[in-house]
Amino acid sequence: MTLTILRRVLAAVGVLLLISLFTFLIFFWLSPDPAVQICGKTCTPERIDQIRTQLGLNLPFWEQYWQFLSGIFTGRTYGEGAAAIDCAAPCLGFSFQTNESVTDMIVARMPVSVTLAIGAALLWLLAGIGGGLLSAVKQGTGWDRGVMMTALAGISLPNYFVALLLQYLLVVQLRWLPFPQSVTFAEDPLLWFQSYLMPWLVLAFGYAAMYSRIVRTNVIDTLGQNFMRTARAKGLDGPIVLRRHALRPSLTPVVTLFGMDFAGLLGGALITETVFGLNGVGKLTADSIAKNDQPVIMGVTLLAAALVVVANMLVDVAYTYLDPRVRVKSA
Amino acid sequence: MSTVPSELAVETEPKGVLPTGSAPTPARRVITTLRKSPAVVVSVCIIVFIVLLAVFAPVLSAITGWGPYDYDPSAIDSDLGGIPIGPLGGISAEHWLGVEPGNGRDILVRVAYGARVSLMIAVSATLITTTFGVIMGMIAGFFGGLADQVISRVMDFLMAFPSLIFMIALLSALPAGNRPALLVLVLSIFGWPYTARVIRGQTMSLRNSEFVEAARASGARPLKIAFREVLPNLRGTIIVLATLAVPSYIGTEAGLSFLGVGVMPPTPSWGQMISTAVGWYAVDPMFFLIPGTFLFLTVFSFTVLGDNLRRVLDAGDAAS
Numbered sequence: 001m002t003l004t005i006l007r008r009v010l011a012a013v014g015v016l017l018l019i020s021l022f023t024f025l026i027f028f029w030l031s032p033d034p035a036v037q038i039c040g041k042t043c044t045p046e047r048i049d050q051i052r053t054q055l056g057l058n059l060p061f062w063e064q065y066w067q068f069l070s071g072i073f074t075g076r077t078y079g080e081g082a083a084a085i086d087c088a089a090p091c092l093g094f095s096f097q098t099n100e101s102v103t104d105m106i107v108a109r110m111p112v113s114v115t116l117a118i119g120a121a122l123l124w125l126l127a128g129i130g131g132g133l134l135s136a137v138k139q140g141t142g143w144d145r146g147v148m149m150t151a152l153a154g155i156s157l158p159n160y161f162v163a164l165l166l167q168y169l170l171v172v173q174l175r176w177l178p179f180p181q182s183v184t185f186a187e188d189p190l191l192w193f194q195s196y197l198m199p200w201l202v203l204a205f206g207y208a209a210m211y212s213r214i215v216r217t218n219v220i221d222t223l224g225q226n227f228m229r230t231a232r233a234k235g236l237d238g239p240i241v242l243r244r245h246a247l248r249p250s251l252t253p254v255v256t257l258f259g260m261d262f263a264g265l266l267g268g269a270l271i272t273e274t275v276f277g278l279n280g281v282g283k284l285t286a287d288s289i290a291k292n293d294q295p296v297i298m299g300v301t302l303l304a305a306a307l308v309v310v311a312n313m314l315v316d317v318a319y320t321y322l323d324p325r326v327r328v329k330s331a
Numbered sequence: 332m333s334t335v336p337s338e339l340a341v342e343t344e345p346k347g348v349l350p351t352g353s354a355p356t357p358a359r360r361v362i363t364t365l366r367k368s369p370a371v372v373v374s375v376c377i378i379v380f381i382v383l384l385a386v387f388a389p390v391l392s393a394i395t396g397w398g399p400y401d402y403d404p405s406a407i408d409s410d411l412g413g414i415p416i417g418p419l420g421g422i423s424a425e426h427w428l429g430v431e432p433g434n435g436r437d438i439l440v441r442v443a444y445g446a447r448v449s450l451m452i453a454v455s456a457t458l459i460t461t462t463f464g465v466i467m468g469m470i471a472g473f474f475g476g477l478a479d480q481v482i483s484r485v486m487d488f489l490m491a492f493p494s495l496i497f498m499i500a501l502l503s504a505l506p507a508g509n510r511p512a513l514l515v516l517v518l519s520i521f522g523w524p525y526t527a528r529v530i531r532g533q534t535m536s537l538r539n540s541e542f543v544e545a546a547r548a549s550g551a552r553p554l555k556i557a558f559r560e561v562l563p564n565l566r567g568t569i570i571v572l573a574t575l576a577v578p579s580y581i582g583t584e585a586g587l588s589f590l591g592v593g594v595m596p597p598t599p600s601w602g603q604m605i606s607t608a609v610g611w612y613a614v615d616p617m618f619f620l621i622p623g624t625f626l627f628l629t630v631f632s633f634t635v636l637g638d639n640l641r642r643v644l645d646a647g648d649a650a651s
Contacts, residue, residue: 015491023500030504152638156631158582160589160605161623164612172613264493270590275609285496289503289592301500308493 005317012313019305024065027298054078055096068093092299097291102299105284109268112182112280116199116273117265121258123204124211129254131208132215137242139220147212154209163202163275170198180276199276203269207261211254218250256315263311267304364643371639374632381629385450388443395427395437399444399599403435412614420617431607432615441599442625448600449629452511453580456518461573463519464526465565471527472534473557483531486524494521495583502592510595514587518580526572533568537561567644575637578630585626601626 035051036043052058055078056067067076075089087094092102135147170177180195222228223246231245268282277283281300288296365371384391392398406421407413413433415421420429420438428439471482498517505513537543538561546556585602587593594600601622608619 015488018488019492019497023497026501026504030501030506152631152634156578156582156634157627158585158589158602158605158623158630160586160609161619161627164605164609164619164623168612168616168619172616264496267493267496270495270499271586274590285499286590289499289590292503294504297500297503301496304496305493309491312491 004320008313008316012309015309016306019309020069020302021065023298023301023305024068025061027294028061028064092302093295095288095293095295097293102296105296106281106299106303109279109281109284110266111184112278113266113268113273113282115196116203116269116278116280117262119196119200120203120207120265120269121262123200124207125258127204127208128211129215129251131212133219133242133247135212135216136219136223144216148216151209151212154205155213157206159202159206160271160275162205163198163272166198166202167276180278182277182279195276195278199269199272199278202276203265203272211257214257215250215254218253219246222246222250252319255318256312259311259315260308263307264304267307268300361640361643365639368639370635374635377628377632378636381446381625381632382450384443385446388440388447391443392440395425395440397426397437397440399436399441400597401436403430403437406430406435407432414611414614415617420615420621422617428621429617431604432611432618438604438618438621441604442601442622445599445601445604445622446625446629448511448594448598449581449584449626452514452518452584452594453577455515456522456580457573457576459515459519460522460526460576461569464523464572465530465562465569467523468527468530469534469557469561469565472531473538473553473561475535479531482527486527489521489524490528492521495586497521498583498587499590499592502587507595510593510598514584514593518583522576522580526569526576529568529572530565533565534561537564571637571641571644574633574640578633578637581626581633582630 035048035055035057039048039051049058056064059067070076071087071089071091071093073089075091076087078085078087078094085094087101087103090103092106094101095105098105131147131151135144138144167180171179177194177197178191180198181191183191183195185192228241228245231241236244266281268280268285270282270286272278273280273282274286281303285297285300287293288300388399397403403426406416406423406426407430408416413435415430415432415435417423417429420432421435422429426437426439428437428442430437431441467482467486471479498521501517502513543556543560546560551559584593585600585605588600588602589606591603591606594603596603604622605619605626608615608622611618
């Protein structure tokens with residue numbers, strides 16, 4: 001058991017290292033010279049050299065990579081003397097466009113993304129699992145067809161389109177909601193709720209659609225298995241069979257998926273945040289792409305990758321507790 | 332997020348689609364069954380329509396008299412910040428689906444050219460990932476051992492990757508240039524494991540079936556067994572996987588273009604049109620509604636077709 005967990009943790013660390021290496025490689029090889037960008041139009045070759053030295057861009061690839069990696073754990077200093085810039089650990093890089101450390105920029109935007117992710121997750125778990133169960137239990141009826149049609153629409157509608165549609169209908173046409181604004185819960189609870197309602201719904205719709213399709217398939221699969229027949233033969237009635245025997249095996253795959261999806265959202269809901277103007281990590285990424293602020297893009301990519309990998313690992317470990325069959329197989 | 336290809340992984344669990352040993356479902360029976368479903372008929376009609384729109388985009392451009400890059404200042408009201416003149420985003424005999432606010436480009440013609448770009452990218456990526464995925468999946472499943480170990484590890488790594496974020500990072504770092512080709516490349520790199528995984532699983536179960544044993548006993552070489560015995564039995568699965576891959580790539584491409592890292596202006600693409608429309612949605616909703624509807628209908632139709640193909644190919648196997 002401990003060995004299994006240890007192996008999973010090591011594998012996750014390996015994947016993280018590989019991801020950081022690939023990300024670094026991409027920006028090292030493919031992107032235009034950041035020194036030229038920082039230098040601007042009135043640039044002399046001496047100034048470029050100076051910036052390169054300051055950023056450590058004159059060093060070979062492995063040394064730069066090592067500086068970046070160690071910066072995450074111990075922090076690092078760009079340049080020397082009076083012009084030196086300190087970047088405290090965990091240092092994910094430094095944006096010379098905004099003169100801020102990438103870590104600070106991300107931390108400042110995190111609360112919005114977390115709020116968005118939690119609210120949407122609650123909604124989509126409820127709707128996705130509820131819809132999927134309803135559909136499976138009432139298989140072949142109008143309920144089933146209705147839920148599955150909605151789900152099909154949900155996975156086919158791009159979320160930016162739903163976002164625009166909803167915003168146009170509810171805000172511009174019907175005027176039921178105000179324009180979403182960046183307020184905290186403490187400042188104005190009602191406006192806060194109204195501002196997050198549409199983003200929550202839009203995000204949740206897509207995921208709920210996907211989850212209900214999976215839950216339906218899994219429940220129908222489970223209901224057809226032998227242990228279900230045994231449970232019914234023992235004289236247990238429908239709802240109990242469903243709750244005690246069908247739900248757990250049907251929902252374990254959902255746990256894996258949920259771990260990854262939720263972690264992915266913590267790294268920023270790029271599209272939803274952009275459309276609704278929510279100042280989260282996703283908006284930060286989108287803005288940085290528009291401004292070509294590479295240290296930020298790289299930092300966010302790494303963070304998002306790390307979140308997903310860690311979530312994946314946690315889910316795998318949780319599995320060994322949730323599903324006894326996994327334990328047996330790995331032993 | 333519905334634009335991530337990883338969704339495909341969930342939709343295409345090998346569950347069910349297991350043609351273990353039975354004869355491949357005759358194409359005629361599949362078509363007969365599918366024709367009875369109104370949803371499928373409508374979907375196929377929509378797909379055919381979109382494909383025709385894409386193929387004949389230049390003809391359409393000649394008929395309407397507007398190229399995809401032609402500005403029409405007479406169709407927009409420069410006093411009102413450039414919103415289209417006339418109701419519903421400037422729909423008129425001149426511009427059948429209205430014009431883009433700000434510059435007056437014809438929406439219908441741009442949607443048609445956008446369909447070209449979208450379909451070209453999605454179909455190319457599907458061809459590449461399907462071919463590569465089937466080859467890799469068959470090698471891993473058929474030969475097992477070291478080959479399987481290596482291929483499976485690479486697939487695990489690629490699938491553990493948060494692919495959308497990485498695609499964005501990669502595309503934003505890459506210099507401009509042939510954007511559609513880059514998109515195909517990036518989609519393919521992250522897309523093939525989803526095909527390969529399913530193919531690998533099915534190849535493994537086919538490898539132990541009686542007819543493969545028989546072929547092996549009669550002295551057939553491994554390559555011949557793979558192509559003559561195993562591959563024909565994977566046909567149904569490959570068709571279903573490819574049909575479902577197309578909408579997922581269309582969606583991903585549109586999402587990437589929406590975020591500004593996909594197809595670059597002035598080349599028209601649906602995602603990019605909707606992205607431009609964000610600034611105009613309150614005054615000119617038709618500008619996001621029209622490309623959005625085309626995008627939705629295309630993805631929806633391919634998904635309905637893929638879902639039904641899977642159902643029918645399953646049932647066909649179960650029945651025989």
